[in-house]
Amino acid sequence: MYASVADLRAEGVTAAEASDARLELLLDEASRLIDRVTGWFFEPxxxxxxxxxxxxxxxxxxxxxxxxxxxxxxxxxxxxxxxxxxxxxxxxxxxxxxxxxxxxxxxxxxxxxxxxxxxxxxGFTEDDGTPTGRTPPAIHRATMLLVLRSLAPLADDASFEARSRWRIIEERTRDQSYRLDPAKASTSASLTGDPEIDALLALYVRLSPLGAA
Structure with missing residues (x-):
């Protein structure tokens, strides 16, 4: 899985909103969805x-x-x-x-x-100075967003908005940086049905192999 229950707890998801078991299930579902729409997996x-x-x-x-x-x-x-x-x-x-x-x-x-x-x-991992690399931060954030969106109907609007303030608008790595523009995000190819999440995942969609139709 590309994020943890502890990550979600740190973002303010309470046990009253979802148990650890519920969050584990949602994280697994979100990670599998990301694998399916991108064509890769992002952990060793x-x-x-x-x-x-x-x-x-x-x-x-x-x-x-x-x-x-x-x-x-x-x-x-x-x-x-x-x-x-x-x-x-x-x-x-x-x-x-x-x-x-x-x-x-x-x-x-x-x-x-x-x-x-x-x-x-x-696995598709990014260089972090270790032999195995790391899950790309954008994939981690997309996983978190997918779970938070799944929990949204179970939470009041104010608490969900507070948890959502962390959403990425800019990402920098050793070799590149990018900034998300909501207007551009809305034009991204539909992967999950959510333009903000799609804008994160679009950077990692697998291209068709050479010679593919």
Whole structure:
């Protein structure tokens, strides 16, 4: 999950408005919704992926690798030596244009269905100086907003307005900054049906893979 019960309590959500169990459920639902509308997930997860070679040096990945532990082509385990394999993944760096594995020195991933198995730690995380990175702050805030909006009918208008004052209008990271304009937010592609939340998530929507229709 991309936010915690403690985060919501710090924003003024009381036990009378929602129990810890209720908040856990809403946080899980919000995180799953974000995964679905963006096409990524934003925390480290251990996974084994089965991929298909296309007779080219590179394989595009469905999620950025944070740490690649094992790569098997058919029945042959491939070396993870950077001199032989380029890994484009997370924590995300400036210029990121999609996750992929590329064999160097003219080697390819032969054509085949599910003939490549990749094991490791995966997720779209941003650089924070640690090996695994962090959940992007905008994703954290979008998760919080989704839960607060779900709770809005259960709370009086004054308390909900007070909790909502924290909403992000500007975000700065080491490499970039952006400012949200309500007028522009209203024109964002509809992801959740809420222009403010959509403006946060639009920055992280996965682009169509190369060659996709």
């Amino acid at each position: 997860r251990l996974l084994t992926l089965r991929l298909s070679g296309r007779g080219a040096p590179s394989i595009e990945l469905p999620v950025p690798p944070i740490r690649l532990d094992r790569l098997v082509l058919g029945t042959t385990e491939l070396p993870l030596d950077p001199s032989q394999l380029l890994v484009v993944g997370a924590p995300i760096q400036p210029g990121f244009d999609g996750p992929r594995l590329t064999r160097r020195h003219g080697r390819t991933f032969p054509r085949g269905h599910g003939n490549v198995v990749a094991e490791g730690l995966w």
